[in-house]
Amino acid sequence: MSCLIGGMLLTLCLPQTVFSSLHPECEYIFQLEKEELHCLQSISDQGNRSTEGCQPFWDAVTCWPHAAVGETVQRGCPAVFSLFKNNTGSVSRNCTSGGWSRDFPPYHIACSVDDDIPETEQSYFATVKMIYTVGYSISLVVLALAVLILLLFRRLRCARNFIHIQLFITFILKAVAVFIKDATLFSSEDTNHCTLSTFACKASVVFCHYCVMSNFFWLLVEALYLNSLLLSSFYHSRPCLWGFSLLGWGVPVLFIVMWIGSRVYFEDTECWDINEDSPYWWIIKGPIVVSIAVNFLLLMNIIRILIQKLNPRLIHFNNSSQYRRLTKSTLLLIPLFGTHYMVFNFLPDYFNVNLRLCIELCMGSFQGLLVAILYCFLNQEVQKELHMHWLRWQERSYGVVSPAAKGSQMDTPF
Secondary structure (H helix, E strand, O other), rough: EEEOOEOOOOOOOOOOOOOOOOHHHHHHHHHHHHHHHHHHHHHHHHHHOOOOOOOEEEOOOOOOOOOOOOOOEEEEEEHHHHHHOOOOOEEEEEEEEEEEOEOOOOOOOOOOOOOOOOOOHHHHHHHHHHHHHHHHHHHHHHHHHHHHHHHOOOOOOHHHHHHHHHHHHHHHHHHHHHHHHHHOOOOOOOOOOOOOOOHHHHHHHHHHHHHHHHHHHHHHHHHHHHHHHOOOOOOOOOOHHHOOOOOHHHHHHHHHHHHHHHHHHOOOOOOOOOOOHHHHHHHHHHHHHHHHHHHHHHHHHHHHHHHHHOOOOOOOHHHHHHHHHHHHHHHHHHHHOHHHHOOOOOOOOOOOOOHHHHHHHHHOHHHHHHHHHHHHHHHHHHHHHHHHHHHHHHHHHHHHHHHHHHHOOOOOOO
């Protein structure tokens, strides 16, 4: 997922559970810290037994003992390196009159371990971050404008636009959540994500998961509403809108609270932003997977109904334009209902990470922009209302009266 993602972007090394092994990168860091404490304790116990030669020290990887001038000390590759490479290499240092020499050969050569992220991979992640930051920023501005338009004009206030506004708000919240999470977790390159465990960090992760989950459920509400319209079973009553609101905002709260409880009592490990191999992650992922699957089935049913209603032998003249317009908008909105997530829906989270990052972060960041354009700015009612207010403004400002400004009616019952 986005925050993902999911958040999937640069999901760093946090311990998975107190009962299972740590993420390899974090296990590497924690084991080195343990060995460092042991080394420093050993040096402290020895005290200043001798001031001659080279003093014992910790070089961030290995503990070097006291040595006489001219002595060469050899140390095997630390056992922790076996997390990445199973090797039996060794590193040496000379004790000179000026102190310890440099290690030879260097650790990354002797122990076959790369100490840096490859430049191409680093550039890829930087590019992904730049693209989704631009995408969410543009979407945030356009969605805010769309919400303002739908709330500002009284003629646009109806059940359909009420649902659209809620969907817009979830996209806005998701963009804000991504920015907050980035600012909290990735504000500094020196941040140790294996030990980062603050209330702000956990709160940002929880908020991000809730926004993503509510976004999927409001996409489901859109599909349910459109399906109800086609079946002529939806009446614009407040109880129905309250039911949709409960589904879109309330159900995610229930699952998020359950997930928080499971993390607090069973898996309270660091910042909660890594869920690989965690059974409790399905408390959030499961309902999202189900909502995507139901959404997909509803859209298939909507297409089936529209094909039947557009049959030339069955269609009525009075509602032909209505259904053709609905068909056009439905076909355009199929990619927006999360159906593209069906590609990775039942695959492991680690499957083809680079492609998932591209689809779920880069493409997903522009999803809100596309929704706002198709649901609001290309909507005929919105265009007509904006045009009428423009003509009325011209009339008040310049005294120009247009026949089109004398009235405005909604051109669809939805």
